[in-house]
Amino acid sequence: MSSKRATLADVARLAGLSPTAASMILNGRPDTRLSQDAHDRVNAAAEALGYRPNVAARGLRTDKTLTIGFISDVVATTRFASGLIKGALEAAEAAGHVVLVLETGGDPARETEAIAAVLDRQVDGIIFATMRARELFVPDIPAGTPVVMLNASNSRYPTSVLPDEREGGAQAVRLLIEQGHREGIVLLGQNDEVERDVFRSATVSRRVAGIRSAMKDSGLEFVAEESIWLWEPEEGYKSTKAMLERGVPARAIVCMNDRIAFGAYQALSEAGLSVPGDVSIVSFDNDELAAYLRPGLTTVALPHEAMGKRAVELLLAGATEGESLIPMPVVTRASIGAPA
Amino acid sequence: MSSKRATLADVARLAGLSPTAASMILNGRPDTRLSQDAHDRVNAAAEALGYRPNVAARGLRTDKTLTIGFISDVVATTRFASGLIKGALEAAEAAGHVVLVLETGGDPARETEAIAAVLDRQVDGIIFATMRARELFVPDIPAGTPVVMLNASNSRYPTSVLPDEREGGAQAVRLLIEQGHREGIVLLGQNDEVERDVFRSATVSRRVAGIRSAMKDSGLEFVAEESIWLWEPEEGYKSTKAMLERGVPARAIVCMNDRIAFGAYQALSEAGLSVPGDVSIVSFDNDELAAYLRPGLTTVALPHEAMGKRAVELLLAGATEGESLIPMPVVTRASIGAPA
DNA sequence: GGTGCGTGCTAAATGGGTTTAGCATGACTT
DNA sequence: AAGTCATGCTAAACCCATTTAGCACGCACC
Numbered sequence: 001m002s003s004k005r006a007t008l009a010d011v012a013r014l015a016g017l018s019p020t021a022a023s024m025i026l027n028g029r030p031d032t033r034l035s036q037d038a039h040d041r042v043n044a045a046a047e048a049l050g051y052r053p054n055v056a057a058r059g060l061r062t063d064k065t066l067t068i069g070f071i072s073d074v075v076a077t078t079r080f081a082s083g084l085i086k087g088a089l090e091a092a093e094a095a096g097h098v099v100l101v102l103e104t105g106g107d108p109a110r111e112t113e114a115i116a117a118v119l120d121r122q123v124d125g126i127i128f129a130t131m132r133a134r135e136l137f138v139p140d141i142p143a144g145t146p147v148v149m150l151n152a153s154n155s156r157y158p159t160s161v162l163p164d165e166r167e168g169g170a171q172a173v174r175l176l177i178e179q180g181h182r183e184g185i186v187l188l189g190q191n192d193e194v195e196r197d198v199f200r201s202a203t204v205s206r207r208v209a210g211i212r213s214a215m216k217d218s219g220l221e222f223v224a225e226e227s228i229w230l231w232e233p234e235e236g237y238k239s240t241k242a243m244l245e246r247g248v249p250a251r252a253i254v255c256m257n258d259r260i261a262f263g264a265y266q267a268l269s270e271a272g273l274s275v276p277g278d279v280s281i282v283s284f285d286n287d288e289l290a291a292y293l294r295p296g297l298t299t300v301a302l303p304h305e306a307m308g309k310r311a312v313e314l315l316l317a318g319a320t321e322g323e324s325l326i327p328m329p330v331v332t333r334a335s336i337g338a339p340a
Numbered sequence: 341m342s343s344k345r346a347t348l349a350d351v352a353r354l355a356g357l358s359p360t361a362a363s364m365i366l367n368g369r370p371d372t373r374l375s376q377d378a379h380d381r382v383n384a385a386a387e388a389l390g391y392r393p394n395v396a397a398r399g400l401r402t403d404k405t406l407t408i409g410f411i412s413d414v415v416a417t418t419r420f421a422s423g424l425i426k427g428a429l430e431a432a433e434a435a436g437h438v439v440l441v442l443e444t445g446g447d448p449a450r451e452t453e454a455i456a457a458v459l460d461r462q463v464d465g466i467i468f469a470t471m472r473a474r475e476l477f478v479p480d481i482p483a484g485t486p487v488v489m490l491n492a493s494n495s496r497y498p499t500s501v502l503p504d505e506r507e508g509g510a511q512a513v514r515l516l517i518e519q520g521h522r523e524g525i526v527l528l529g530q531n532d533e534v535e536r537d538v539f540r541s542a543t544v545s546r547r548v549a550g551i552r553s554a555m556k557d558s559g560l561e562f563v564a565e566e567s568i569w570l571w572e573p574e575e576g577y578k579s580t581k582a583m584l585e586r587g588v589p590a591r592a593i594v595c596m597n598d599r600i601a602f603g604a605y606q607a608l609s610e611a612g613l614s615v616p617g618d619v620s621i622v623s624f625d626n627d628e629l630a631a632y633l634r635p636g637l638t639t640v641a642l643p644h645e646a647m648g649k650r651a652v653e654l655l656l657a658g659a660t661e662g663e664s665l666i667p668m669p670v671v672t673r674a675s676i677g678a679p680a
Numbered sequence: 681g682g683t684g685c686g687t688g689c690t691a692a693a694t695g696g697g698t699t700t701a702g703c704a705t706g707a708c709t710t
Numbered sequence: 711a712a713g714t715c716a717t718g719c720t721a722a723a724c725c726c727a728t729t730t731a732g733c734a735c736g737c738a739c740c
Contacts, residue, residue, distance in 0.1 A: 005459075005482070008727060018690045023728060033688055055460045056396040056405065057726035060695045065396065067440075067461065082421070089443050093450075098457050100407075101441045103429050110433075117438050119345075120395045121407065142345070233632045259632070266634055269609070292573045292599070292629070294606055348697055358720045363698060373718055397696035400725040 006049035014045035022046075026053070059122050066097045068312060069118030072129040073106040080131050083304025084150060088127065090305075091312040097124070099312075106130075115141055125315040128152055129308075146318060150311040151203075158321045161311045165203050168300045168328030169210025172254055172282045175298065175330060177218050180338045181252045181280065187211065187225045188239060188264060189256030204256075207284065211254060224248045231256060236263025244271050251339050252280040258287035261297055261335075276337030286331050296333030303328055346389035354385035362386075366393070399462050406437045408652060409458030412469040413446040420471050423644025424490060428467065430645075431652040437464070439652075446470075455481055465655040468492060469648075486658060490651040491543075491644075498661045501651045505543050508640045508668030509550025512594055512622045515638065515670060517558050520678050521592045521620065525560065527551065528579060528604060529568040529596030544596075547624065551594060564588045571596060576603025584611050591679050592620040598627035601637055601675075616677030626671050636673030643668055 012022040017038055024032045025042040045051075059065035070088055072081070085101065092099050100118055104110040118126060119142065126141065129150040141147055141157075149160035176185060190208050215221065226239045236255065240263060243250065255261035261283040265275060273279055275295055283290070286301030303326045310324055352362040357378055364372045365382040385391075399405035410428055412421070425441065432439050440458055444450040458466060459482065466481065469490040481487055481497075489500035516525060530548050555561065566579045576595065580603060583590065595601035601623040605615060613619055615635055623630070626641030643666045650664055 007725090019727080020690055020692095020729080021688090027728085033686085035688065038688080052456060052460050054400075054462065054726055056399050056462055057695090058728070059396050060394075060400065060697090060726080061728045063695090065461075085441070086443065089441065093442075098440055098442065098461065100438055101425070101429065102433075102438065103426065116392060120392050121405075121438065122394065122396050237634070262632055289629070289632070292602055294577070347695090359697075360699080360720055360722095361718090367698085373716085375718065378718080394696050397725090398698075400696080400727090401698045403725090 005054070006051045008051070008053065010049055011042060011045045011051050014049065015041040017042060026051075063122065065122045065124055067100060067121065067123050068092055068097050068315060069100045069102065069114075069121075069123040069126040070129065071102045071104060071111070071114045071118065071126060072131075073104055074131050080302070080304065081129075083302075083306075084129055084308040084311075087305035087308025087310075088150075088312050089308075091309040091316075095312070095316050097312070097316070119145070127311050127315060128154070128157075129311075146315055148311050148315045150307060153323070159314055159324075160322075161307050161314065161324045161326065163203070163302055163307065164325040164327050165206035166210040166213075167325075168284065169207040169212075170214035171210075171328070171330055172284065172300045173211050173214035173218075175282050175336055176252050176254070176280060177214075177220070179280065179336055182218075182220055182339075184223050184249050184251030184339070185215075185220065186243065186248065186250045186253045187222045187256075188236065188243075188253050189228045189231060189260045190225060191227045191229055193229070207256070223250065228256070228260060231260055233259050233263040233266070236260035237266045238263070240264040240267035241270070244268075244273075250279055252282070252336075255281060255283040258283045258285045258290045258297060258299055261299070262289050262293060265293055265297075275335050278340065280337055280339075281335040283335075284328075290331065290333065293335075295335055298333045298335045299331050300328045301331050345394070346391045348391070348393065350389055351382065351385045351391050354389065355381040357382060366391075403462065405462045405464055407461065407463050408432055408437050408439050408655060409455075409461075409463040409466040410439050410441045410469065411444060411451070411454045411458065411466060412442070412471075413444055414471050420642070420644065423642075423646075424469055424648040424651075427645035427648025427650075428490075428652050429648075431649040431656075435652070435656050437652070437656070459485070467651050467655060468494070468497075469651075486655055488651050488655045490647060493663070499654055499664075500662075501647050501654065501664045501666065503543070503642055503647065504665040504667050505546035506550035506553075507665075508624065509547040509552075510554035511550075511668070511670055512624065512640045513551055513554035513558075515622050515676055516592050516594070516620060517554075517560070519620065519676055522558075522560060522679075524563050524589045524591030524679070525555075526583065526588065526590045526593045527562045527565045527596075528576065528583075528593050529571060529600045530565060531567045531569055533569070547596070563590065568596070568600060571600055573599050573603040573606070576600035577607045578603070580604040580607035581610070584608075584613075590619055592622070592676075595621060595623040598623045598625045598630045598637060598639055601639070602629050602633065605633055605637075615675050618680065620676040620679075622676055624668075630671065630673065633675075635675055638673045638675045639671050640668045641671050 008019050008022055012019040015022060021034055021038055022042050025034060025039050026046060055066060089099055100123060102114040104114050125146040127148050127150050130152040147157040149157055151162060153160045224243060226243050228235045228239050253264055255264055261281055264281060268275060268279055275281055281297065283297055283299040286299045290297040290299045306326050310326060314324060348359050348362055352359040355362060361374055361378055362382050365374060365379050366386060395406060429439055440463060442454040444454050465486040467488050467490050470492040487497040489497055491502065493500045564583060566583050568575045568579050593604055595604055601621055604621060608615060608619055615621055623637055623639040626639045630637040630639045646666050650666060654664060
């Protein structure tokens with residue numbers, strides 16, 4: 001409503017001092033010799049005028065804009081994004097920063113343009129996020145701008161934040177074992193080709209490795225492994241149905257994600273099998289779906305929010321190199337029971 | 341990788357001209373009298389140095405930062421957000437703008453702070469978005485900064501973008517009527533209290549009004565109306581189950597949203613009723629769920645992406661006052677059939 | 681009384697651009 | 711020869727802050 005923003009010069013004038021003095025006082029410069037009286041007058045004037053520094057002008061001089069660039073392939077606008085962005089926004093807010101969100105669709109030309117756009121605005125750092133953890137192509141970024149890869153990795157920018165998939169995978173299996181399952185355990189969704197795909201392996205292969213090592217540690221083996229190329233409910237449904245028709249004695253299913261699990265529920269229900277009475281199910285992601293299913297799906301969550309948070313913390317702390325692995329919390333619902 | 345960004349002064353020096361000339365040429369000023377030769381030299385120099393203007397510095401002089409503030413209560417990080425933000429980002433990108441995304445959790449203190457934060461960065465305009473269309477509390481914003489309300493309305497800032505709920509509601513009913521339904525139509529979820537709540541009525545009451553008017557236009561009446569306070573699957577399930585147990589002869593259900601519909605599917609399936617063989621279902625939102633259900637849920641979509649897009653277009657065009665109603669497209673799947 | 685020093689403050693440069701006002705130069709009038 | 715005008719370009723102010731360099735004053739000391 002006030003027609004004009006107060007500038008530092010306005011504050012100084014009202015306080016009867018120079019802009020220099022006002023600047024120093026408002027920024028709490030340590031070794032200045034300005035009087036207590038000057039401090040009081042400047043603070044009062046700033047308060048009276050509702051003065052807020054112009055960040056752009058300040059940034060021009062200081063090279064700090066209190067602004068972070070968050071560039072993602074498609075994550076900004078997907079269910080997976082929610083947590084990533086939310087965590088980032090929160091951590092940024094806590095540090096008095098603000099976030100510029102851009103989306104590239106994974107297109108290198110748009111990626112290049114996005115980088116330029118945030119650099120044009122003198123961001124203090126850039127976060128690259130992807131929907132699927134992967135090795136990410138990243139155009140050149142001028143040295144001096146910190147970069148962290150979120151849910152992605154890149155050899156040129158070695159600071160990255162990833163879910164601790166290996167441990168998460170192991171936990172899913174342990175959940176079953178703790179309930180007494182030792183036989184009839186099925187792995188649903190794992191796919192060698194997906195696993196070999198460098199652009200997805202960052203996450204998938206670790207999850208699978210964790211699963212397998214937990215099985216092995218307990219001396220167990222899967223009764224069946226059903227491969228699925230596209231991790232959607234439809235495929236989970238078909239795959240489970242086919243498995244059941246083949247007569248696989250499934251007592252527990254480890255699904256590679258919740259959408260596959262959703263499909264499995266549908267097929268199981270059609271076959272007259274109950275969860276968890278006849279078959280226990282454990283899964284990954286903690287998709288929104290997981291809570292809607294009946295019974296609720298027990299799943300090892302992707303810790304998106306914590307990841308987003310960590311990414312900006314690392315960025316602002318001056319990115320230590322290396323991978324930050326964020327633990328995947330298990331969300332216990334009702335889909336796991338003791339074997340009949 | 342280049343160690344320093346080229347400045348306008350660098351370009352001017354390389355071209356052998358003044359910064360003034362370089363600025364005018366690069367900005368394509370119309371009535372300047374600079375020679376063709378000067379143009380060529382400046383353009384070549386800019387190209388050679390990879391010059392990109394510093395947006396912050398320019399903004400200082402011009403008051404245009406090519407940046408938009410997108411402030412939401414909680415929308416930034418929910419499934420509802422996806423489209424809203426995506427649409428906004430796309431329209432912004434098309435116009436050479438960039439978006440600062442902030443989240444307030446609906447807390448007035450954080451809202452005030454968020455506004456200050458974007459204003460500190462001299463944004464060209466502000467979009468306020470909410471998850472549920474509603475009358476929104478908005479702290480003072482200095483005159484001169486355009487504001488548009490997205491999925492929300494506010495009497496002080498009259499430019500708003502909303503889904504065309506009335507027409508959408510009517511369409512849902514017409515979908516049923518077209519298939520020949522005239523009897524046994526149930527309205528599931530409508531709730532008088534919700535409807536009276538000013539903070540939600542912007543959307544809900546219009547949707548209901550559209551539904552009712554379409555029924556009336558065809559001389560039809562609901563066989564039952566089931567009220568639901570919390571629009572979640574669990575409640576949809578309970579409510580449908582209770583209705584069935586009461587012996588309501590339901591042949592078609594209009595669900596107030598997809599999550600309620602999800603619950604209805606579960607209850608119907610338990611009761612041995614098939615969709616759409618025994619009961620047709622139509623719903624609203626086009627939640628991600630809708631595609632996962634078996635059979636796929638026919639639903640009247642919330643046009644989030646189009647809304648986000650429209651919001652920035654209005655903002656950049658210098659916001660015409662009034663409501664922009666965005667059509668709600670019907671997404672046809674397989675949940676509606678002819679009555680048996 | 682000159683020198684040195686601490687105290688309290690400010691002028692001016694700086695960052696990177698835009699914009700206003702106006703300076704040379706040459707051609708053309710009258 | 712003086713005045714007018716178009717042409718092609720630049721100096722300098724400005725936007726809003728930070729920062730460096732340094733001024734003016736008073737006091738202590740020899």
